[in-house]
Amino acid sequence: MSTVIPIRAETSGCTDVVPLVERGQREVFCGLTGIIWLHRKIQDAFFLVVGSRTCAHLIQSAAGVMIFAEPRFGTAIIDERDLAGLADVHEELDRVVGQLLARRPDIRLLFLVGSCPSEVIKLDLSRAAERQNQIHHPKVRVLNYSGSGIETTFTQGEDACLAAMVPGLPASAPDTAPALMVVGTLADVVEDQMRNLFDRMGLQVSFFPPRNSQAMPVVGPNTRYLLAQPFLADTARALQSRGAQHLAAPFPLGVEGTTAWLQAAANEFGVATEVFEQATAAPRQRAEKALAVQRQMLQGQRIFFFPDSQLEIPLARFVHRELGMDLVEVGTPYLHRQHMAAELALIPEGTRISEGQDVDLQLDRCIADAPDLVVCGLGLANPLEAQGITTKWAIELVFTPIQGYEQAADLAGLFSRPLKRRLKLAA
Amino acid sequence: MQLTLWTYEGPPHVGAMRVATAMTDVHYVLHAPQGDTYADLLFTMIERLPRRPPVTYTTFQARDLGGDTAELFKDAARQAMARFNPAAMLVGSSCTAELIQDDPGGLAQALKLTIPVVALELPSYQRKENWGASETFYQLCRHLVHKPDSGKPAKARPTCNILGPSALGFRHRDDVKEITQLLNQLGVDVAVVAPLSASVADVQKLAEADFNVVLYPEIGLAAAQWLQRQFDQPYTKTVPLGSHATRDFITEVCALTGLPQPAQDPSNAHAHWYAKSVDSTYLTGKRVYIFGDATHVVAAARIASQEMGFEVVGLGTYSREFAREVRDCAKRYGVEALITDDYLEVETQINALQPELILGTQMERHIAKRQGIPCAVISAPVHVQDFPARYAPQMGFEGANVLFDTWVHPLMMGLEEHLIGMFREDFEFHAGAAPSHLGSTRPAAENVAPTVAAPVATPVVVSAAPAPTDTLITHSVQKIAVPAQAASNQATWSPEAEKELGKIPFFVRGKARRNTERFAQDQGVATITVETLYDAKAHFSR
Numbered sequence: 001m002s003t004v005i006p007i008r009a010e011t012s013g014c015t016d017v018v019p020l021v022e023r024g025q026r027e028v029f030c031g032l033t034g035i036i037w038l039h040r041k042i043q044d045a046f047f048l049v050v051g052s053r054t055c056a057h058l059i060q061s062a063a064g065v066m067i068f069a070e071p072r073f074g075t076a077i078i079d080e081r082d083l084a085g086l087a088d089v090h091e092e093l094d095r096v097v098g099q100l101l102a103r104r105p106d107i108r109l110l111f112l113v114g115s116c117p118s119e120v121i122k123l124d125l126s127r128a129a130e131r132q133n134q135i136h137h138p139k140v141r142v143l144n145y146s147g148s149g150i151e152t153t154f155t156q157g158e159d160a161c162l163a164a165m166v167p168g169l170p171a172s173a174p175d176t177a178p179a180l181m182v183v184g185t186l187a188d189v190v191e192d193q194m195r196n197l198f199d200r201m202g203l204q205v206s207f208f209p210p211r212n213s214q215a216m217p218v219v220g221p222n223t224r225y226l227l228a229q230p231f232l233a234d235t236a237r238a239l240q241s242r243g244a245q246h247l248a249a250p251f252p253l254g255v256e257g258t259t260a261w262l263q264a265a266a267n268e269f270g271v272a273t274e275v276f277e278q279a280t281a282a283p284r285q286r287a288e289k290a291l292a293v294q295r296q297m298l299q300g301q302r303i304f305f306f307p308d309s310q311l312e313i314p315l316a317r318f319v320h321r322e323l324g325m326d327l328v329e330v331g332t333p334y335l336h337r338q339h340m341a342a343e344l345a346l347i348p349e350g351t352r353i354s355e356g357q358d359v360d361l362q363l364d365r366c367i368a369d370a371p372d373l374v375v376c377g378l379g380l381a382n383p384l385e386a387q388g389i390t391t392k393w394a395i396e397l398v399f400t401p402i403q404g405y406e407q408a409a410d411l412a413g414l415f416s417r418p419l420k421r422r423l424k425l426a427a
Numbered sequence: 428m429q430l431t432l433w434t435y436e437g438p439p440h441v442g443a444m445r446v447a448t449a450m451t452d453v454h455y456v457l458h459a460p461q462g463d464t465y466a467d468l469l470f471t472m473i474e475r476l477p478r479r480p481p482v483t484y485t486t487f488q489a490r491d492l493g494g495d496t497a498e499l500f501k502d503a504a505r506q507a508m509a510r511f512n513p514a515a516m517l518v519g520s521s522c523t524a525e526l527i528q529d530d531p532g533g534l535a536q537a538l539k540l541t542i543p544v545v546a547l548e549l550p551s552y553q554r555k556e557n558w559g560a561s562e563t564f565y566q567l568c569r570h571l572v573h574k575p576d577s578g579k580p581a582k583a584r585p586t587c588n589i590l591g592p593s594a595l596g597f598r599h600r601d602d603v604k605e606i607t608q609l610l611n612q613l614g615v616d617v618a619v620v621a622p623l624s625a626s627v628a629d630v631q632k633l634a635e636a637d638f639n640v641v642l643y644p645e646i647g648l649a650a651a652q653w654l655q656r657q658f659d660q661p662y663t664k665t666v667p668l669g670s671h672a673t674r675d676f677i678t679e680v681c682a683l684t685g686l687p688q689p690a691q692d693p694s695n696a697h698a699h700w701y702a703k704s705v706d707s708t709y710l711t712g713k714r715v716y717i718f719g720d721a722t723h724v725v726a727a728a729r730i731a732s733q734e735m736g737f738e739v740v741g742l743g744t745y746s747r748e749f750a751r752e753v754r755d756c757a758k759r760y761g762v763e764a765l766i767t768d769d770y771l772e773v774e775t776q777i778n779a780l781q782p783e784l785i786l787g788t789q790m791e792r793h794i795a796k797r798q799g800i801p802c803a804v805i806s807a808p809v810h811v812q813d814f815p816a817r818y819a820p821q822m823g824f825e826g827a828n829v830l831f832d833t834w835v836h837p838l839m840m841g842l843e844e845h846l847i848g849m850f851r852e853d854f855e856f857h858a859g860a861a862p863s864h865l866g867s868t869r870p871a872a873e874n875v876a877p878t879v880a881a882p883v884a885t886p887v888v889v890s891a892a893p894a895p896t897d898t899l900i901t902h903s904v905q906k907i908a909v910p911a912q913a914a915s916n917q918a919t920w921s922p923e924a925e926k927e928l929g930k931i932p933f934f935v936r937g938k939a940r941r942n943t944e945r946f947a948q949d950q951g952v953a954t955i956t957v958e959t960l961y962d963a964k965a966h967f968s969r
Contacts, residue, residue, distance in 0.1 A: 025503065026486045030462025050428075052522035052551060057437040058465045074432045080552045082428055083526075092428040099430055116460045116523035119489070149462025150489040150523070360510060379467030379479065386477030 014347040019335055024358025027379050028308060028333055029395075030149030031157025032115060033062050037399060038161055039072045041185045044108040044213050047073040048100060049147070050093070050125060051115030062395075072107070074100065078117055093128050094135065097142075107140060109213035111161065114146035141213065143168070153333040155231040155309045155398065158185060162209060165216070166238035169208075172220035180205045180265055181217055183239065184229030187401035193283075194228075194252075194404060197262060200279035201271045219244050224268050226261060228252060228403060230343075231310040233336045250342040252403045253311075253411065254318035255287045260342070283405035290409030291322055297416040299324035304371035306380065307331035307357050308394040315375070315397065317346045323412055327351045328371045331362065373419060390418050433770045433790055435745035435808055439549035440521045441466050442559025446567065446646075447517055448480040448594035449622040450630075453567075454513035455482045456504045458496070458524035458531050473811050474595050483507040485524075497529045504535055508542075514627035515571065516540065517563065519547035543627070545570045555768075557645040557720070558748060560593055564622055565649040567630060572654070575635045585684040586616045586636040590662070591647025592623035597723070597807040599623055601820035602642060606667060609823050610640070612693070613677060614686045622646075634658040638683050642666065642822065644722055645746060668726030669734055670699050670827040698827035702734055710736055713838065716782035717742040718765070718773055718791050719806025721749030723821075725756045727786050727805050730830060732760060741780045743767065770794070784838060789813075801837035805830075918947035924955045942967050 032055055035047040049055050056075035063071065076096045081087040093112075101107060110132070112125045129144040136142060145164040147157040162183070172179065180203050182194060191207055198205040206217035208225075221243035227236065230251050240246065249264035250257045259280060266276045303325045305312040312332045319325040329352045337344070347353070354362070359380075366374060367387065374384055374391045381391040392415055402411040440457060447455035448470050457463070463484055470480045485503045487496045504518065518531040532546025545566050549559050589606060592599035600623075607617045618636040619629045633639075639654060639662040641647045651662040661683055667676035674692070681688045692699070701707065715737040717727050721744045731737040743765030744753045750766045757764035765776055770790045777785060777794055785795045785802040789809050795802030804813055805821075820826040920928070931939050939960075946963035947955050 024486070024506075025464075025484050026461050027464045027467070028461060029465055030460070032462070033465075052438065053431075053434060053436075053555065054438040054440075054463065054522045054551070056431045056434045057441065058462070060434060061465055061469060071432065074430055076428045077431050078428060078552065080550075083552055087428070089428070096428050096430045116462070117526060120492070120523055120526045148489075149460040150487065150492070153461065360506070377468070378472050379464055380471075382471040382475060382477055383479045 013345040013349055014351055014353060015341065015345050017344060017347075017351070017353050019332075020352065020354040022354060022356045022358040022361065025360065026153075026333075026357045027306070027359040027377055028357070029062065029154040029377070030058070030116070031147035031152025031154065031160060032059060032113065032149075033154055034147060034157025034161060035059060035073045035113065036063050037185055038158055038209070041188075041211065042109065042209050042213055043211055044106060045072060045111060046100065046104060046107045046109070047111045047113055048097065049073070049075040049113045049115055050118045050123060050128075051075055051078065051113075052117045053077055055115045055117075072104070078121075083121065089123055090128055090131065094132070097132050097136070101136060101140060110136075110140055110142045111164070112142065112144040113161075114144065114148055116148040116150050119146060119148045119150060141168070153307075155229070155311070156334070158229070159232050159234045162232065163234040163238045165209065166219070166235060166242060169216050169219045169242070171242075172218035172222055174220065174222075176222055178222045178224055178269065179218075180269065181208055181219065181223050181225040181239075181244065182206070182228050183208050183225050183235060184227055184232055185209060186228050186403055190401045190403045190407060193406055197279055197283070198265070201262075201266055201269075201275055203265060203269055203271065205265075224265070226265055227339060228261075229311075230314055230336070230339060231334075233334075233339065236339065248342055250317065250346065251311075251314040253314045254322045254408050255284055255291065255405060256322060256346075257314060257318060258287075258403070258405050258408070259284060280405075287405040287408040291412055294409055294412035294416050295323050297419060298412065300326065301372040301419065302326045302328050302369070303415070304328040304366050304369060304374045305330045305332075306362065306366075306374065306376035306394070307333040307354070308375075308377055309398050310334060310336075311397055312375070313340055313343045313347065313353070316351070317343050318411070319415060320348065321346060322408075323415070325373075325415075328369045329354060329362075329365065331355075331357065333357070373415060390422050392418050431769075435768050435770070435788065435790065436556035437466070437469075438522055438551050439554045439556060439559025439562070440519060440547075440551065441469070442556040442561070442646075443517060443519060443547055443549060443563040444470070444480055444482055445556070445560045445593040445595050446563040446622045447482060448476070449592070449624065450481075451624060451626045452514040453481060453517060453627060454507050454511045454515075455480075455517040455519070456500070456507050456531070456535070457482055457484050457519060457521055458500050458529060459484045459486070459521035460523045461486045461488055463521050463523075469595055473809075474814050475811070476594070480594075481511065481513070483511075487524075492527065496524075496527055497534055500529055500531060500534050501538060504538055504540075508538075508540055513542065515543045515545065515567070517545050517547055517567075519549055520551075522551035525551050543570055557746060560646045561649045561748075564590075564593075564646060565653060567622070568633060568650045568653060571627060571630045572633045572657075573631045575632075575658070582616075584614055584616050585638075585686065586618040587638045587640050587680075588618050588633055588636045589620040589640045589642055590651050591641055591643030591645070592620060593643075593646055594623070595807070596623070596643065596646075597809055597813065598819060598821045598826075599643070601818055602822040602826065604818075605820040605823035605825050606640065606642065609667070609673070609677070610680065613680055613684075613689070615680060615684060634660060636660065638662060640680075644749065645720055666722055666726055667822045668723065668826065669730035669830065670696060670824065671733055672726060672729060673823050673827065693824055696824040696827065698734070698824070698831040701828075701831050702736070707736070707835075710835070710838070713737045713784055714740045714780070714782045715784045715786060716740055716777055716780055716791075717805070718744065718785075718787040720744060721746040721753050723806035724753060728756055728760060730827075731786070731834075734827070735831075735834065737784070740782050741765070741776055743773065743776070784834070786834065803834045803837055918944055918952055918955050918959075920955045921957075924957050924960050927957045927960055939964075 039047055082089050112129050114125050125144040129142045132142040143164045145160040208217050219242045223244035224247050225239055225244050226247050247264045247268050249261045252258040252261040310332055312330050316327050316330040320327050331354045335355045374389055375394050376391055378393050381393045384391050401407050447453050467480050470476045483503050485499050487499055518535045535544045592603050603620055621630055639651045641651045641662050654660045663679050665676040665679050667673040715731050717724050724742055724744050728739050728742055732739050739760040741762050742757050745768040754764045774794045785791050785800055786805045788806050792802050819829050943960050943963040946966055947959055952959055
């Protein structure tokens with residue numbers, strides 16, 4: 001069987017690509033949406049949005065039925081009394097936070113999450129968080145970040161949240177050996193698999209964010225971190241400022257991405273080739289076998305990505321290189337060249353990459369291109385289907401476990417299922 | 428500030444979107460930050476619309492806040508005009524844009540568009556979704572409705588408009604169809620339905636009809652009242668939800684038009700008979716709690732009380748605009764109305780009242796699920812399953828049929844409940860028995876010996892009532908006894924008597940066994956014969 005898939009492109013790929021940058025109407029979520037998976041991850045944290053009824057309605061719509069299981073998120077809705085200055089906003093916030101913590105005594109970490117309205121009225125949530133910290137110390141820690149639409153797009157909400165946690169991470173002892181940290185929310189099942197793989201390579205690894213706020217990973221100049229998600233620009237910068245060093249790698253999507261991602265850590269920590277091979281060979285072969293089935297369905301199909309989560313470029317790399325799909329357009333809300341460098345090198349030269357969005361113009365292009373599969377948000381999916389275009393709704397790619405070997409075929413299945421369904425219903 | 432986990436209504440601009448999306452040639456240019464497009468998916472996913480809502484968002488970002496947001500708005504409006512070529516444009520602000528105080532109305536005016544532009548003032552920090560829809564429809568009417576020519580052409584039949592149905596409305600699609608049919612049968616033609624599937628030209632003609640039918644006061648009443656003030660156009664006050672209300676609605680329409688009242692209900696009016704049929708007897712006095720929008724709550728209370736024979740033990744609404752109507756309604760049932768948009772208050776009240784049935788929104792469905800109480804959905808907000816593919820009106824006679832089925836279904840059907848009570852101890856039906864469709868999991872011996880009363884997994888409480896005086900073969904459910912306890916002075920069954928016992932229908936066999944054994948014990952009989960069995964039957968049937 002094959003050994004490690006070589007990470008080298010025949011050409012420089014899209015490394016020097018000049019993306020099509022567009023400004024206009026954007027059909028994307030704001031960063032508040034990140035709360036929906038973040039609160040599942042950090043089990044003793046509560047996310048309190050300070051915003052309007054629109055914010056509450058957004059989270060409710062995005063959370064679907066999850067809202068009913070005593071969720072650990074909510075909205076402090078600003079009303080006209082707050083705006084007119086009739087009520088002291090900070091006192092109001094004291095009251096709401098007190099009410100909340102009395103109701104949920106199990107909460108140890110509280111995020112005050114900024115929104116467009118709170119940013120526009122320049123409500124100083126960092127000061128509010130400090131104040132709440134003094135009131136509720138030591139039982140509850142209070143942090144703040146902004147998930148507003150004017151500043152963040154969808155997954156960038158996670159970036160802002162993690163970046164807010166970094167300054168408070170405990171410092172690692174200065175003379176300890178280098179240690180590995182994996183940064184970015186992974187489903188628990190994926191996290192366990194990754195931990196297991198690193199174990200087999202003899203590497204101690206910590207994950208950030210942790211599952212519990214009382215078990216924050218340590219950070220310092222001896223920290224080497226791998227990004228598990230592509231949307232963590234600010235978090236990376238914050239970690240860098242604590243002395244941590246980034247290990248450049250593609251993202252762990254598909255067999256190739258996962259292997260290269262693990263390899264980056266193995267190389268840094270001097271894991272012997274045969275140890276790496278032994279740790280990864282079995283799951284790699286399993287995943288390759290499972291992917292081969294999916295490849296038959298997807299080979300040669302033309303795919304178009306609307307911008308949504310910044311996962312688009314790694315996903316495009318995966319579907320192109322491992323499933324044989326042709327890339328029509330790869331849209332991303334934001335292109336971080338440094339974090340995306342390893343990915344861009346693997347995207348075929350000449351691929352149309354777009355950053356930002358003018359949704360009407362992009363829809364025009366999409367319809368003119370007539371791709372076989374379009375990855376887009378739920379606001380566009382049914383309207384495109386009604387025009388005879390097969391779609392895969394993008395948000396599922398954020399909520400479903402897709403990283404690592406064992407999920408590679410599941411990830412491919414997310415792309416093949418709509419095409420299969422179309423064939424079945426047409427028959 | 429108000430702590431919120433769940434909200435019954437969205438912000439008012441979502442109400443405006445519901446009106447714009449309902450109509451065919453209106454475009455809404457909404458001054459809003461990136462992210463507010465989430466509302467599109469309410470329409471494309473929950474209502475499963477095959478098209479994008481006709482809304483252009485300006486999508487301003489933090490870097491735009493310096494001062495060119497106004498220009499951004501003008502660009503968006505200009506581009507929307509060129510691309511979508513609407514017959515009228517709505518312009519307005521979402522909650523964040525309201526704070527930055529650009530003036531969409533003034534900015535749109537400066538563009539000198541050739542179509543009517545309606546500027547919406549929707550105070551996001553005071554009002555909510557239904558108010559937004561109502562205000563938008565009202566403003567559209569004010570801007571668009573033409574005064575009819577004085578020489579109206581004489582029409583063969585009276586005409587009316589149907590006001591209120593919108594996008595994302597709970598069963599609006601089918602209610603419109605049902606009420607249109609009902610009006611047609613009465614001899615009334617429907618001129619315009621608005622805002623649902625109306626064009627700008629349709630709205631312009633609203634004043635030409637003889638009267639208005641207000642199906643959903645939350646959205647249509649303000650416009651209907653304005654049309655009455657401006658054009659002397661009367662409107663209906665009865666919402667035809669339920670058989671009684673539908674009849675009242677017919678009476679009202681006949682009074683408005685001078686048409687003759689039909690002698691009897693149409694042939695599809697089944698709900699009334701179903702409620703009278705003996706199987707519905709068990710519905711009598713079932714304790715019901717009702718929550719939702721004002722219109723559906725007031726109607727549901729009447730149906731529950733007068734048409735189903737339930738007892739209304741509590742009701743409430745999140746529609747503050749109609750709090751007075753709901754309070755008046757609650758008084759008729761001797762309860763206090765709960766006016767709140769906090770689902771925790773609703774949950775607390777349900778907890779305290781412990782009703783047997785909850786009629787509510789999606790939220791009450793989840794409260795009910797947590798508490799193990801049957802529940803049916805009567806009002807928005809609802810999830811995707813309540814925008815069904817099948818025909819499912821709430822209004823008119825077919826609507827009454829749908830309501831009967833929907834409300835009764837979660838309760839156990841009367842016959843089913845009765846039978847399960849009777850069979851509670853049978854080997855096939857006791858609490859520990861596996862469902863028969865999954866195949867038998869018990870030992871074969873038990874299956875071939877049906878005369879042996881199977882052990883009951885959970886003991887049934889024996890009624891402490893005095894000795895039963897009814898016959899051996901009885902349908903009395905509560906008095907069915909547990910299988911005979913192994914007591915020291917227990918009489919033994921002769922084989923003949925055991926065989927005779929086996930001839931008694933299995934669902935009362937346990938009771939017959941117990942009564943006979945008790946009789947034998949009282950009489951000091953050691954061996955139960957066939958004679959003893961019938962002596963016991965005669966004894967207990969006195």
